[in-house]
Amino acid sequence: MAEAHQAVAFQFTVTPDGIDLRLSHEALKQIYLSGLRSWKKKMARLKNSFITGVYPASPSSWLFVVIAIMGTMYARVDPSMGMIGKIKEHLPVSGYLSHQGQSIVSALLFSTGLWFALIMTMRYILKQLLSYHGWMYEQHGKMSATTKLWLTLVKIFSGRKPMLYSYQASLPRLPVPSTKDTMQRYLDSVRPLMNDEEFKRMTALAKDFEVKLAPKLQWYLKLKSWWASNYVSDWWEEYIYLRGRGPIMVNSNYYAMDFLYVTPTPIQAARAGNTVHALLLYRRKLSREELKPSRVPGSIIPLCSGQWERTFNTTRIPGLETDTIHHYTDSKHIVVYHKGRFFRVWVYHGGRMLNPKELELQFQHILNDTNPPLPGEEKLAALTAGDRATWAKARSAYFRSGKNLQALDLVEKAAFFVTLDEDEQGLRTEDPIHSLDAYAKSLLHGKCYDRWFDKSFTFVVFKNGKVGLNAEHSWADAPIVGHLWESMLATDCFQLGYDDNGHCKGPADSTLPVPQRMQWDISDECLEVIQSSLNVAEALAADVDFHAFPFNDFGKGLIKKCKTSPDAFIQIALQLAHYRDKGKFCLTYEASMTRLFREGRTETVRSCTVESSNFVKSMADSSATNAERLKLFRLAAEKHQLLYRNAMTGAGIDRHLFCLYVVSKYLGLDSPFLKEVLSEPWRLSTSQTPIQQVELFDLVNHPEYVSCGGGFGPVADDGYGVSYIIVGENLINFHVSCKFSSHETDAHRFGKHIRESLLDILALFNLQKA
Incomplete structure (x- = not known):
């Protein structure tokens, strides 16, 4: 076969006169070229690692520091305040160098040390700057003087021409929220899902956990956050993904x-x-x-x-x-x-x-x-x-x-x-x-x-x-x-x-x-x-029931005219659609990222809130006016935006509770509160697919080149999985999944409710479609 011959580098036969060796020049050429490519890649990786390792400085800045130090020395000024002299005294090779050579080597060593110190200082300052997240909580379109100053400093210390991994060492670590804040946020999130008696019982469980077991678990978690790059991600990868046996x-x-x-x-x-x-x-x-x-x-x-x-x-x-x-x-x-x-x-x-x-x-x-x-x-x-x-x-x-x-x-x-x-x-x-x-x-x-x-x-x-x-x-x-x-x-x-x-x-x-x-x-x-x-x-x-459909009645263009976040608009519409579909509210998962922090992955935005539930109920209440509904919608949208920002800045609920649960298992401690929280099903799991490179597609002149997005299967056997992508100004693509085996769900029925809910919410604003 032809491919078999291509794989042979040389052939030999044994003859009475000795070994007859016949080399394949083509095969040897391919081996040489392959090895050359491999070494080029190794050298490129080594070079990139060095450039990334000294960022936000550049390798050329080392030469600038050396020249500056050498220049001051020849001007008979000692910028090292005696450090160069101390280095000179302890040079292990001083016996092999002239006096001038010792001075040059000592200056080079000092310059290199100063250069690394400057790099670490710049990196530390940038990390501290990136730990500030107040900019996320400011009103859209308005920027405070503090944020403007902060942005200027970030730009100064961010360096020039960064590579893909240049900022990794400058990213802050994911902070561990206080258990008090997490408990309060958790109770707020489940309030619309429970009656008074259920909520009273859950409040008691949460308070008991907060006082008795949480302090011990939190201590271990903080210890991990000081030691590891991210206190969540490795456990999340292992226990949520890799240990799943289904x-x-x-x-x-x-x-x-x-x-x-x-x-x-x-x-x-x-x-x-x-x-x-x-x-x-x-x-x-x-x-x-x-x-x-x-x-x-x-x-x-x-x-x-x-x-x-x-x-x-x-x-x-x-x-x-x-x-x-x-x-x-x-x-x-x-x-x-x-x-x-x-x-x-x-x-x-x-x-x-x-x-x-x-x-x-x-x-x-x-x-x-x-x-x-x-x-x-x-x-x-x-x-x-x-x-x-x-x-x-x-x-x-x-x-x-x-x-x-x-x-x-x-x-x-x-x-x-x-x-x-x-x-x-x-x-x-x-x-x-x-x-x-x-x-x-x-x-x-x-x-x-x-x-x-x-x-x-x-x-x-x-x-x-x-x-x-x-x-x-x-x-x-x-x-x-x-x-x-x-x-x-x-x-x-x-x-x-x-x-x-x-x-x-x-x-x-x-x-x-x-x-x-x-x-x-x-x-x-x-x-x-x-x-x-x-x-x-x-x-x-x-068993998978799936419905993928484009919604082109309107898009983020009109939603922006409503002066609200497109994501919040869609999430509240999903709450309304779910209520119309099942006649009840459910624990809702919306994926948010925590990549503002090193090795960050995701956090959960619990989109079903007291505010969104009040709005949904008003839509079902024939006695409510559109003005009242609109007011409740704005409150729900503001609450959703707050939860999304909290999730992105490390103040979410679910990853903290998940890690507390993992620690409790390592310690062999049983927590009724954590066991109940971690077993709660996400009957509505949602995710937005972001478009990250809008410059690649000219949707104004070529509107036909729109992505359809992607989707995933249902998380709960009796729930829905919903993925959506906001494309351009006038299109939202949805992907809805559920299971045929559940008598409560129907992907096409839920898709119909999503369409109706989006249109009904837009109608509250009395806008004309462009």
């Missing part, structure tokens, strides 16, 4: 969709070529730290960029009690799944990245391959869709050696996983409702065996050229994947493009090795485990 498909993984109205090319291989190349370009920028550091939208305030590190070359490894995340420094291949077969595709050749046209040919070769799957190969990935312990036992029993170990190693070390899907998906004008629902379900779970759910993400290319993505959740949160997705879509359409026939542009090297079929040896016992996992996954997938 399927991660539907329950944890989430998805992202393609453009809503545009498909750049209907040719599957061509779309795969461009988009995979765009993803690889993003990976190269990431490895070189050329991506701009993450910031609060529209400001200079940095956010933690730590989650970007594991975007590529990452997989989740199953374990009996807990999973682990493995991140590899580099990967030169991707793994592609098509019609039940696994292929390894090299993405580098001759020391360079394959261009889009070359990748198109690679994918076309796979599409043209008519060989059937090996026994057990087709549904193998169902192991990643079922229970984690089952997968861990199977991995240990059947994938420890031979072909299976080699093939699994290729999957887990791949840059990412690609599925060339046999179905056609996307919005169809003749059936817009069901086509988007099917598209969402396909990305969320597919056939339960055609996505590798353990990879950091599985990239899906459908037969008609539509694309999508299924992301594993433990390694990072949705904004990180969203940033990748925005860049990929923009690069695909506006930079790479297609020729007139819909194929990738550019030349192709005809000598490239073709994709290599991966070999598996699946035993009958392993086949039974695969089928068992598939049964579990298919039952879970069949």
Whole structure:
């Protein structure tokens, strides 16, 4: 086979005259180029680490300090106040240097020490400045003199030309709230969900916990906050994600969709070529730290960029009690799944990245391959869709050696996983409702065996050229994947493009090795485990009710005219929709980020408040006037904004309570209060997908290039999961999920209530749509 010959660096035969050695110059050339690329990457990482390590100063500033110190010395001024002389006296190599040489070396050492001291001082000042969050609580459009001064100082101490991770060491640590504040905020959050008797009982439980057990748990938590970079994130990753033993498909993984109205090319291989190349370009920028550091939208305030590190070359490894995340420094291949077969595709050749046209040919070769799957190969990935312990036992029993170990190693070390899907998906004008629902379900779970759910993400290319993505959740949160997705879509359409026939542009090297079929040896016992996992996954997938729909009656353009936050507007509309859907209020989860702090991930905004409940009740009260309802709405919106700001600035409720609970388990202490709080179900789980790179898309001149966003499965068996993305000025895309098995929920019914609630709230303002 051609690919087998490409893999051989040299051949030899034993003859009567000795060993006949025949070297393959092409193979040796590839080895040399591969090694050269590897060393270049190592040197680039070393350089970037140094530049990031001295930020907010720059390496060139060291030379400036040295020249300044040397200049003052020649002017017979000692800026070190005797320090240079002391260093000179204790130089270990003084016997080998002249008097002048000793002076120069001592001055260099002092200058370097002074330079590092200045760096640490600037970094400390910047960290203290970034610990101030008063700017978040000021009225929109108005800025106090204090905040203006603060912003000026932040700009001065932020340095110039930061790289992706430049601000990491300057970010403050997540503070531990006081237990008194957390208890009060918790009780406020559950008040609309309880009657007087229930609330009285919960208040007593909270007060008892606050007085008796909380001080001891809080002491341990503060100790951790002083020692660790973030007192929440490592426990959150381990206990919320990695220790879960149920399927991660539907329950944890989430998805992202393609453009809503545009498909750049209907040719599957061509779309795969461009988009995979765009993803690889993003990976190269990431490895070189050329991506701009993450910031609060529209400001200079940095956010933690730590989650970007594991975007590529990452997989989740199953374990009996807990999973682990493995991140590899580099990967030169991707793994592609098509019609039940696994292929390894090299993405580098001759020391360079394959261009889009070359990748198109690679994918076309796979599409043209008519060989059937090996026994057990087709549904193998169902192991990643079922229970984690089952997968861990199977991995240990059947994938420890031979072909299976080699093939699994290729999957887990791949840059990412690609599925060339046999179905056609996307919005169809003749059936817009069901086509988007099917598209969402396909990305969320597919056939339960055609996505590798353990990879950091599985990239899906459908037969008609539509694309999508299924992301594993433990390694990072949705904004990180969203940033990748925005860049990929923009690069695909506006930079790479297609020729007139819909194929990738550019030349192709005809000598490239073709994709290599991966070999598996699946035993009958392993086949039974695969089928068992598939049964579990298919039952879970069949129970998912999904409704994805665009809401284009109005968008943030009109909401801004209401002088309220678009997010608060939508969240209150969701409260109204839920009340109309179920006739009651429920504990509501809205995801907020805590990336103003180092290694920050998420916090919960409890969107169901006393204020929002009062507004919802007024909408159901025929005797209430619109003026009264509008007043209650503004109070609810203000309260929601306050809760969101509290969550972002480390004054949330749920992460603190979660960590107190973890400490109590480590200490073997039982808390009825914490046990009850942590067992409360989130029957309405919501999340906004932010658009982080608005400059990539010109929605004024090209309104058709709008993202459809993404979604996730329901958190509670009898609840709803709602994801939404605010696109441009006139569109909001919603993704609603629930379970068929619950008689209380219906995704399409809830979608109808969301539409009606948004329109009914807007009507209170008596605005005319633009």
